Amino acid sequence: MQAPNPDSLFPVAGVTLGVAEAGVRKANRKDLVVMSLVEGSTVAGVFTKNRYCAAPVQVCREHLAASSAMRAIVVNTGNANAGTGADGLARARRTCDALAAQMGLSAAQILPFSTGVIMETLPVERIEAGLPAALADLAPAHWAKAAEGIMTTDTLPKAASRQVTIGGQTVTVTGISKGAGMIRPNMATMLGFVATDAAIAPELVQPLVKRAADASFNRITIDGDTSTNDSFVLIATHQAGNAPITALDSAEGAALQEAIVAVARELAQAIVRDGEGATKFISITIEGGRTEDECCQAAYAIAHSPLVKTAFFASDPNLGRILAAVGYAGIDDLDQTLIEMHLDDVHVVTQGGRNPSYREEDGQRVMKQAEISVRVNLGRGAARATVWTCDLSHDYVSINADYRS
Known part of the structure; x- marks a missing residue:
């Protein structure tokens, strides 16, 4: 994985971005980002399902519930402003007040985001001082x-960009994300911001961000922990000059959705590739389920198992751990005699038992790869996920043990 080439990221008409070093937690690092949005932009978002959500998440929800006509986004790293009670809410609102005053906006037109250490007071005065x-x-x-300015334990910045022709006009989709640990969909300690200049009916932006999240950020997991601050925001500036898209199932709507999902998926997968201490990227596909939900159940059971994940780190084809995870995933009427399992091109399990032609050296060959695919067929239906x-790895423990020091 490499840092994105700035030249590969297309500007989005109607969006400007500024970065500063505010010293929120550490000196001499980019830790404050402002995004300015042209008047008339539409913003929608999805947020963590953790009930113990951070103050900025609460403020964002309040502002978006009142209007989608946001004009600016402010992000600080180094401090999550979570677990901070009424004082944290006041500080999140004070951040909005400060930026609104400097931009000639109302505080309700600002969306604040924070990421970093939980249960520490947000040094809002440093943010105020860094805004100019x-x-x-x-x-x-x-x-x-x-x-780069929204990173915490990330080792590399994450950004992606696409362009597509819609109605004879070039439409741009560009986004950034951060996240490396406390990652479990619903969402995770991750922030994602994707912007497009496509003209689209404002009421379609919320369902579009939900679809994009479900196809990307809500399909990744590093450690199974759902963060307090997860947020994924979609911005539409309506500046591309295309005839406004009025239906997501139209040809134009499908083209835009495909581009946005592609960017979101690239950002989500970059988070996994940069997982704290990660050495391998693993795709887990469950096929033959009765519903997509039960396929996800089984996939997450595998993906969250410390025994499975440490086996992958060691390149140890102890693949019974995968079958055990499928078995405890919560599919009560699962028939184990119907299960088939492949590790890349290697057919490991057939009819619920070890494939007679399977050789452990073949499994180990695959386990040593940097990118691995696991495919399990439940033999129950046509759904997949x-x-x-x-x-x-060992480094995951070290990074998280030392994170605050």
Whole structure:
């Protein structure tokens, strides 16, 4: 995995980004990002399902419930402003007030986001002091800088971009994300911001962000922990000049959705590839389920198993651990005699037992790869689902043991 090339990230008409060093937690690092959105933009988002959600998540939900006509986004890293009670809410709102005052907006037009250490007081005065520098830095091409400015334990910034022709006009989709640990869909300690200049009916932006999340960020897991701060936001600036899209199931709507999902999926998979201490990228596909939900159940059972994940780290084809995870996934009427399992091109299990032609050296060959696919057929129906995860290494423990120091 490599840092994105700034030249590969297309500016989105109507969006400018500025980055500053505010010293929120550590000096001399980019930790404050402002995104300015052209008047008339539509914003929608999906947020963590963790009931113990952070103050900025609560404020974002309040602001979006009142209107989708946001004009700016502000993100700080180094401090999650979670587990901070009424004082944390006041500080999140004070951040909005400060940015609104400097941009000539109302505080309700600002969406605040925070990521970092939980249960520590947000140093809002440092954010206030850093805002002028972030605003002075606003530029359409600063996507790569912004990707760096929202990192926490990430080792690399994450950004992606696509262009597609819709109605004879070039439509751009560009996004950034952050996340490396406390990653479990619903969402995870992750932030994602995707913008498009496509003209689209405002009421379609919320269902579109939900579809994109379900096909990307809600299909990744690193450690099974659902964060307090997860947020994925979609911005539509309506500046591309195409005839407004009025239905997601139209040809134009499908083309836009495909581009947005492609960007979101690339960002989501980059989070897995950069998982704390990760050495391997693993795709887990469950086929032959009765419903997509039960396929996801089985896939997550495999992806969350410490025994499975450590086996992948060690390149140890102890593949009975995968079968055990499928068995305890909660599919009560599962018939184990119908299960088939492949590890890449290697047919490991047939009719619920070890394939007579399976050789352990073939399994180990696959386990040593940097990218691995696991495919399990439940033999129950036609549904399928894929989840992306990583292995669990010694470094995961070290990174999280030392995170606050």
